[in-house]
Amino acid sequence: MSNKTKKGDVLLEIKGLKIQGFSDEKWHDIVKGVDLKLHRGEVLGLIGESGAGKSTLGLAAMGYTQPGCRITGGEILFDGSDLAQLSESEKRGLWGNRMTYVAQSAAASFNPAHRLLDQTTASTIRAKIMPRAEAHSDAKTLYGALNLPDPDHIGDRYPHQVSGGQLQRVMTAMAMSPRPDLIVFDEPTTALDVTTQVEVLSSMRAIVEEFNTAAIYITHDLAVVAQMADVIKVLRYGEEVEESSTRVMLSDPKEAYTKSLWSVRALEKPIQKPSDTLLSLKGIDASYGTVKVLHQVDIEVPRGSTVAVVGESGSGKSTTARVITGLLPQLAGSIEFNGEALPKKLSERSKDQKRRIQMIYQMADTAMNPRQTVRDIIGRPLEFYLDMRGEKKEARIVELLEMIELDASFLARLPGELSGGQKQRICIARALAAEPEFVICDEVTSALDQIVREGILKLLLRLQDELGLTYLFITHDISTVKAIADQVVVMNQGEVVEQGLKTDVFQPPHPEYTNLLLSSVPEMDPDWLTNLTRHRLETAGNAV
Amino acid sequence: MHPIIAIILNRLVLGIVTLFMVSLIIFISIQMLPGDFAEAILARAATEETVAALRKELGLDRHPVLLYFDWITALMSGDLGNSYTGRGVIGADESRAVFDLVAPRLKNTLFLASFAAIIAVPLSLFLGITTALYRNSAYDRIMNMSTLTTISFPEFFIAYILILFLTSLFPIFPSLANVDADTEFFERLYWSALPALTLTLVILAHMMRMTRAAIINLLASPYIQMARLSGATPRELILKHALPNAWAPIVTVITLNLANLVVGVVVVEVVFVYPGIGQLMVDAVASRDIPVVQSCALIFAMTYILLNLLADIIGIVTNPRLLHPK
Numbered sequence: 003m004s005n006k007t008k009k010g011d012v013l014l015e016i017k018g019l020k021i022q023g024f025s026d027e028k029w030h031d032i033v034k035g036v037d038l039k040l041h042r043g044e045v046l047g048l049i050g051e052s053g054a055g056k057s058t059l060g061l062a063a064m065g066y067t068q069p070g071c072r073i074t075g076g077e078i079l080f081d082g083s084d085l086a087q088l089s090e091s092e093k094r095g096l097w098g099n100r101m102t103y104v105a106q107s108a109a110a111s112f113n114p115a116h117r118l119l120d121q122t123t124a125s126t127i128r129a130k131i132m133p134r135a136e137a138h139s140d141a142k143t144l145y146g147a148l149n150l151p152d153p154d155h156i157g158d159r160y161p162h163q164v165s166g167g168q169l170q171r172v173m174t175a176m177a178m179s180p181r182p183d184l185i186v187f188d189e190p191t192t193a194l195d196v197t198t199q200v201e202v203l204s205s206m207r208a209i210v211e212e213f214n215t216a217a218i219y220i221t222h223d224l225a226v227v228a229q230m231a232d233v234i235k236v237l238r239y240g241e242e243v244e245e246s247s248t249r250v251m252l253s254d255p256k257e258a259y260t261k262s263l264w265s266v267r268a269l270e271k272p273i274q275k276p277s278d279t280l281l282s283l284k285g286i287d288a289s290y291g292t293v294k295v296l297h298q299v300d301i302e303v304p305r306g307s308t309v310a311v312v313g314e315s316g317s318g319k320s321t322t323a324r325v326i327t328g329l330l331p332q333l334a335g336s337i338e339f340n341g342e343a344l345p346k347k348l349s350e351r352s353k354d355q356k357r358r359i360q361m362i363y364q365m366a367d368t369a370m371n372p373r374q375t376v377r378d379i380i381g382r383p384l385e386f387y388l389d390m391r392g393e394k395k396e397a398r399i400v401e402l403l404e405m406i407e408l409d410a411s412f413l414a415r416l417p418g419e420l421s422g423g424q425k426q427r428i429c430i431a432r433a434l435a436a437e438p439e440f441v442i443c444d445e446v447t448s449a450l451d452q453i454v455r456e457g458i459l460k461l462l463l464r465l466q467d468e469l470g471l472t473y474l475f476i477t478h479d480i481s482t483v484k485a486i487a488d489q490v491v492v493m494n495q496g497e498v499v500e501q502g503l504k505t506d507v508f509q510p511p512h513p514e515y516t517n518l519l520l521s522s523v524p525e526m527d528p529d530w531l532t533n534l535t536r537h538r539l540e541t542a543g544n545a546v
Numbered sequence: 547m548h549p550i551i552a553i554i555l556n557r558l559v560l561g562i563v564t565l566f567m568v569s570l571i572i573f574i575s576i577q578m579l580p581g582d583f584a585e586a587i588l589a590r591a592a593t594e595e596t597v598a599a600l601r602k603e604l605g606l607d608r609h610p611v612l613l614y615f616d617w618i619t620a621l622m623s624g625d626l627g628n629s630y631t632g633r634g635v636i637g638a639d640e641s642r643a644v645f646d647l648v649a650p651r652l653k654n655t656l657f658l659a660s661f662a663a664i665i666a667v668p669l670s671l672f673l674g675i676t677t678a679l680y681r682n683s684a685y686d687r688i689m690n691m692s693t694l695t696t697i698s699f700p701e702f703f704i705a706y707i708l709i710l711f712l713t714s715l716f717p718i719f720p721s722l723a724n725v726d727a728d729t730e731f732f733e734r735l736y737w738s739a740l741p742a743l744t745l746t747l748v749i750l751a752h753m754m755r756m757t758r759a760a761i762i763n764l765l766a767s768p769y770i771q772m773a774r775l776s777g778a779t780p781r782e783l784i785l786k787h788a789l790p791n792a793w794a795p796i797v798t799v800i801t802l803n804l805a806n807l808v809v810g811v812v813v814v815e816v817v818f819v820y821p822g823i824g825q826l827m828v829d830a831v832a833s834r835d836i837p838v839v840q841s842c843a844l845i846f847a848m849t850y851i852l853l854n855l856l857a858d859i860i861g862i863v864t865n866p867r868l869l870h871p872k
Contacts, residue, residue, distance in 0.1 A: 066775060091779075098777030110768040114866055115790035125776040160866045176776075 010042030013183055013216050014063060019076035019086075021058055021067060021240075032058050032071065034240040042183065043214040047231030047248070049221060049263075051451035052422075055240035060186045060220045064101050065093045081183070098125025102177035104206075106189040108169035112161035119157025122176040131180045144175040147212070148205040167198035174206050178213065185210065185217045191226060195314035195478065196522040203229055203524075204535045222451060224263060225524030228252055229531040236260050248528050262453060264526070269456060269485040271308070271463060273504055279338075280305040280472050281326070281440060286335035288325050295321045296496045299335070303440070303489075308466065308473040310487035310504075312480065312519070318496040319476045323442045326474070327361055339440070357387040360433035364445035366425035370417045376403075376428055377413045383435040402431040405468075406461060423454035430461065434469070444476045459485050480523040484508075492516050549871055550862055557858050561851045568847040569621075572840055573614050579834065604630065617840065627837040644837045648823065650727055652845065655815075655822040658738050659807035662745035667800055670750050674757025674796075679784050681762060690758075693751035705744045705817040712740060723818040741818045745811060749803040756799040760792035794861035801857040809846045 021033040033055040040046050040063075048056040061068065065078055065085030078085040080101070085093060097103075102125070105111040112121055122144075123137040132140060138157075145153035148171040161169060170190055177185045190206065191199040207230055210217050219230045227234055227248075234251045236243040236259070244257045255261050281303040288296040296318050303309045311319045324330040326337060328348035337344040339358070345351050363369040370379055380399045384390040390398055400410045406427040417425055426446060433441055443462070447455040463486060465471060475486055483490060483504070490507040492499040494515045500507055512520065521534060584600040601607045605616070620627055626644035673693070677686040696704060713721040723738045764770065765788055773787045812824030823842055830838035862868045 061775075064775060068771075094777045094779065096777075097775050103772065103775040105768060105772055107768060111772040113769045113773065113787050113791070115864075116786075124778075128777060160870050162867050163870060163872050 012039055013042045014040040015079040017077045019062060020074045021062060021071055022074050023071045032240050036242055040216050042216050045217045045219055045231045047219045047227035047234040049227050049234060050237035054237040056220045056237050057188055060188055060218050063218055064186055099129040099180050100182050101184040102182045104173050104177045104187045104190045107193055108173045109166055114161055118159055118172050122179055126180040129180055141175060141179055144178055147209055148175055167194050167202055170202050171205055178209055185215055187217060187219045189221050197518055200522045204531055225526050228526055228528045252526055271486050274307045274488045277305050282338045284336050286325055287333040288321055288330055289333060299498055301491055303472060303474060305472055306470050307488040308475055308486050309489045310475045310483040311491045311493060312477060312483055313493035317493040319493055320444055323444050323476055327359060357436045358439045360436050360438040361442045362429050362433050362446045364448050366429045369429055372417050376415050380431050380435050387436045402435055406431045422450055423457060426458055440472045442474045447482055553862055554859055557855050561855050564851055572843045576836055577610055626841045629838050630835045644841050647838060648841055651823040651826045655808055658741055661738060661742040662807055663804055666746040666749050670753035671757055673754040678758045678761040693754055696747040697751035701748050701813045702817050704747050705814055708740050708744055723820040741814050741820050744814050745807055753800050753803055757796050760795045761788045764788040764791055793864040797860045798857045801853040805850045805853045808849045
């Protein structure tokens with residue numbers, strides 16, 4: 003990508019753009035004077051944490067502001083005309099014609115009531131770029147170019163009838179159908195599993211290259227943007243941190259903030275020697291209704307260590323956690339905890355058995371009652387399990403807050419008044435309040451930005467060290483596994499594919515699925531995707 | 547078999563079960579009415595002997611469980627039974643079949659209901675869609691305010707206001723809708739214009755506001771933003787992108803209102819002296835004419851069940867997830 007030569011003249015130039023958003027009864031600055039230049043055929047990566055204003059900026063590049071936002075200054079020059087000054091109907095003439103958009107959640111961004119082919123070609127036909135029949139046959143060609151299965155007929159389906167990764171590719175075909183000058187990709191692979199992400203990324207990259215389309219690629223994932231972009235711009239708090247070509251940015255970032263983004267991925271926990279077994283699952287089968295989701299799952303968790311369970315969505319990771327906590331009684335198999343068998347059902351377990359196993363969830367938002375203060379949230383397990391009241395309880399809550407690097411000033415706050423990272427810390431404190439031996443962390447850092455994620459992981463590691471905790475860490479993110487795990491369990495379709503020490507699992511040779519999973523994790527090397535695609539093609543060729 | 551057919555059959559069976567439950571409830575509530583036909587009709591002449599004799603003749607002296615099964619078995623063979631009225635004195639039987647009493651009245655009621663529905667449903671859809679399109683405009687506010695005003699007044703009040711304006715001040719329509727079986731179609735329309743208009747005003751607001759709310763609710767979905775960014779016009783956004791996904795809630799409210807047109811119009815019938823089924827039932831309750839009351843109640847129940855079934859089916863058919871399963 004980065005050595006592409008067909009760069010043209012300036013297509014889009016944004017000068018001093020300022021955007022405000024309305025919330026909590028007042029206007030806030032979201033984008034605070036950003037400049038941006040995009041040439042024809044160039045791919046610009048916009049990267050930053052949530053709240054950096056990258057999506058707002060990407061949409062503004064199309065002259066679009068979300069409801070509740072307004073442009074308060076600056077120019078958006080697209081091919082010479084200032085989009086900030088155009089009327090809605092003038093911009094409508096450009097949208098779906100000269101500029102198109104690929105949204106984050108394809109499942110939510112397709113209209114459930116219409117067939118894919120009609121949605122793919124609607125704007126092309128409306129803008130009279132091609133007649134209907136030609137647009138349809140062109141769309142089928144695009145489906146093929148994007149490696150969609152059965153390109154001639156997949157368009158006859160409805161959005162709910164195809165998978166997330168396929169939908170994301172159909173949306174790329176939809177964006178490409180009118181042959182636009184500019185495509186804005188807004189976190190298009192964030193919601194996908196890694197193995198799917200690789201396929202979607204290479205399809206998208208190939209087609210953008212084929213038609214020499216300019217693109218803005220918005221993501222929070224550095225490794226992904228390294229594959230897609232010629233130039234990377236780092237944003238923070240609505241301002242530019244720095245911009246340079248992809249290779250320079252990766253090898254030699256200038257600003258401290260950029261360097262901190264890069265360094266998160268370097269976190270790696272030294273492996274702990276396995277000790278006696280705290281928890282063991284033997285031959286667990288489980289099902290939801292008639293659908294069997296776990297098949298003969300055996301997992302050993304040594305005391306004081308971290309066992310990471312990795313796998314894609316639908317692999318049975320979270321179901322395993324539900325079985326351990328007793329929320330979903332298993333059909334067959336046994337669970338031993340501290341050498342004694344745990345009853346299947348939650349209602350048959352003693353209070354003490356429940357206390358020893360605690361859980362932390364992915365969405366801290368929905369895991370806390372929004373009407374309860376931090377004091378109530380952390381105080382509840384203290385009362386319930388340990389029968390603490392009054393001053394003793396209050397003192398313990400403050401102690402717990404200090405353990406998670408917060409302080410007594412948070413006691414009276416509601417979850418809505420906390421940041422994402424703080425919310426997850428409160429959830430950790432709530433789990434610790436019960437003085438557990440074993441904590442299940444279900445994708446606890448997936449919804450967090452990289453820097454916040456690093457903070458939470460470090461906190462978890464420190465707590466493990468101080469309190470001798472044992473973790474079962476469920477994640478789909480391999481860099482998180484490297485950061486925190488001693489042992490790794492790889493799951494696929496309800497079965498354990500491989501388990502052992504982190505160093506052993508990550509060393510080849512791998513079972514086939516582990517290999518696919520590991521090789522699909524994007525690396526910070528701009529040539530990674532190119533090499534991987536070539537390698538996979540060759541292996542496939544050899545196999546035939 | 548297509549899964550939709552299975553769902554519809556399932557709903558049908560449930561509808562029949564519901565109907566049986568309702569028939570039981572109707573029967574029990576009527577048993578609990580104070581007094582019976584024999585006492586009501588004999589009035590002052592009701593001595594113990596005469597009452598007992600009339601009861602015996604009507605079969606009312608038997609056990610209620612037997613009475614229920616008689617009624618149900620007759621019903622299943624399509625026989626609504628005979629009315630009690632016309633049996634002035636013991637021995638003389640000038641009673642008519644319930645069917646002959648109910649059928650013309652039901653026809654009238656269905657005519658009025660269809661008349662009102664044909665005006666109200668398209669009008670409320672049109673108003674709902676346009677107010678969603680121009681939401682928060684002066685047009686939207688005026689429409690919301692006026693429909694809310696009409697729904698806030700009792701039916702008889704609207705009826706009398708209409709009579710005041712359209713009969714007394716500007717004599718356009720007649721104030722009495724006294725149609726009979728021989729009235730011709732267009733004349734019938736003319737005579738029943740005011741009651742239909744009254745009913746329209748009463749049910750308009752509910753349907754229109756639901757349409758508006760369902761569409762506006764969907765306008766916040768990501769696929770609407772996506773459609774906007776693909777260059778769709780506001781009209782396309784609403785008609786092509788929001789409306790097809792809004793049918794289920796809209797249809798539920800429409801059918802509820804249609805059921806109300808059949809079942810809940812007795813006040814309007816009284817004001818305009820319209821010979822509908824509501825009046826028939828009220829009269830029958832007063833005279834304890836139990837076969838008629840039971841038949842009317844059952845017809846009302848059936849109307850609700852059928853219309854709800856229709857709403858369910860439309861809700862299913864407009865949901866691509868059910869219509870085109872994976």
